Amino acid sequence: MIDRIQTWVFRAPTPAPVATSFGVMRDRPAVFVKLTDRDGGWGWGEIFANWPAAGAEHRARLLHEDMADLVLDHPAEDLFARLTAATRIRAIQCGEQGPFAQVIAGLDTAAADMAARRAGLPLARHLSGMAAPSVPAYASGIAVARAAEILPGLREAGLHAAKVKVGFDPEADARHLTQAASLMQGGRLMADANQAWDVPTALRALDQADALGLTWLEEPLPADAPAADWAALTDAATPLAAGENVTGPGFARLIANGHVTYIQPDVAKWGGVTGNLEVARAALAQGRTYCPHFLGGGIGLHASAHLLAAAGGPGLLELDTNENPLRDAFGAPVEDGAWHLSDMPGLGIDRLPEEIAPFETLALDSHH
The missing domain is CATH 3.20.20.120 (Enolase-like C-terminal domain)
Structure with a gap:
């Protein structure tokens, strides 16, 4: 059972804006999530945060304030299908199917990383x-x-x-x-x-x-x-x-x-x-x-x-x-x-690199 959700939001300045045909990125955001289970197993995932400009903090808060109840005290197995079904009405109610799907994507990657680590194999x-x-x-x-x-x-x-x-x-x-x-x-x-x-x-x-x-x-x-x-x-x-x-x-x-x-x-x-x-x-x-x-x-x-x-x-x-x-x-x-690819278990990532700490804008922690 998942016992803890930790999420970090980062924003790194860009030397030059990153332009696309529909808009410009003026910094580089990232939302990283870590799941931990009751046995001490853990895994890392990432939630999409490029667009809109205010999206990174929103995704993190969406996870912890609107979805944590569906994650904590639930198994990591079959997480993608279960959360997709469980959040369907919530996503329709607020017209935010995309953000819910992005949060689920990051959680599913963390669950897959956890499973590979438990097996002792690269993902x-x-x-x-x-x-x-x-x-x-x-x-x-x-x-x-x-x-x-x-x-x-x-x-x-x-x-x-x-x-x-x-x-x-x-x-x-x-x-x-x-x-x-x-x-x-x-x-x-x-x-x-x-x-x-x-x-x-x-x-x-x-x-x-x-x-x-x-x-x-x-x-x-x-x-x-x-x-x-x-x-x-x-x-x-x-x-x-x-x-x-x-x-x-x-x-x-x-x-x-x-x-x-x-x-x-x-x-x-x-x-x-x-x-x-x-x-x-x-x-x-x-x-x-x-x-x-x-x-x-x-x-x-x-x-x-x-x-x-x-x-x-x-x-x-x-x-x-x-x-x-x-x-x-x-x-x-x-x-x-x-x-x-690394031969290390899972994604081969044990912890967030110290060098990115100055770019942290938000950290959230939900657990029982």
């Missing part, structure tokens, strides 16, 4: 005896206007796959994207529009993507666009990617309709380890590629690496290149373009 091997010891990685979070200054250094560091953010000024994006493609010759280049376009704009972007040989174009349309809109894009040669803004049954539809090749759930945003592994295996069974989305702190990134290793397939691990001490303090074991 990836606890999930699959066939888990790979390393997974290929790609650099992300790169504004297309800055690609020319950033991509050469990444290639020198051994990362030969990268994703740039587009969806700003169409003419400037096209010019910068062409330059980025020339710098990634012999590697792989992807572009992420962050839901910025309508169908005609996306079709024009796909014409350029086809000419440049992009590996994928990510979220060219809003995640809730009709299936017919997504179908209108599938005559292009460039595969589509999506999933970070999909939840629950939406993944079954995303996989089944065949419009999207690269399926990208986010472990901190929906599903945790349980939900993401189910999506990954369903995607692979239908010939799609599982590529975990992630743009947060160190715990979620390590969980994403373990999930990709356990699921297998040709997917890539997303590595945000923007400075973020709430991620970097946990270590990034990347060598020759691959993330090498």
Whole structure:
């Protein structure tokens, strides 16, 4: 039975704002959660907190003030399914299905970490005896206007796959994207529009993507666009990617309709380890590629690496290149373009790094 919930909120300043087509991150937040059971077992998870700007503290308080009664004195097993059902009416009542799902995702990851620790196995091997010891990685979070200054250094560091953010000024994006493609010759280049376009704009972007040989174009349309809109894009040669803004049954539809090749759930945003592994295996069974989305702190990134290793397939691990001490303090074991998993039990994270303490804004503790 779970005996204690501890949650920490952090905000680290950014040297430069992180811009997407829909908004700007002016600091880097993170919400880390630790579950402890009556036998002294424990595990770490991370709750999505990037958006809205005030989201991090809200998620922490949502967990402790509105959900702790559903967690304490309950088993860690089957936590994802149980909490999803138990919070359904609460989430509908306040119209906050997303925040509830994000909190559940972090709790599920903590429960999975706890179970792997109890088994004495790294999380990836606890999930699959066939888990790979390393997974290929790609650099992300790169504004297309800055690609020319950033991509050469990444290639020198051994990362030969990268994703740039587009969806700003169409003419400037096209010019910068062409330059980025020339710098990634012999590697792989992807572009992420962050839901910025309508169908005609996306079709024009796909014409350029086809000419440049992009590996994928990510979220060219809003995640809730009709299936017919997504179908209108599938005559292009460039595969589509999506999933970070999909939840629950939406993944079954995303996989089944065949419009999207690269399926990208986010472990901190929906599903945790349980939900993401189910999506990954369903995607692979239908010939799609599982590529975990992630743009947060160190715990979620390590969980994403373990999930990709356990699921297998040709997917890539997303590595945000923007400075973020709430991620970097946990270590990034990347060598020759691959993330090498630890042999330590669970996620391989024993405690929060001391270096992030100055960025703490809130700490909550619920227990019996």
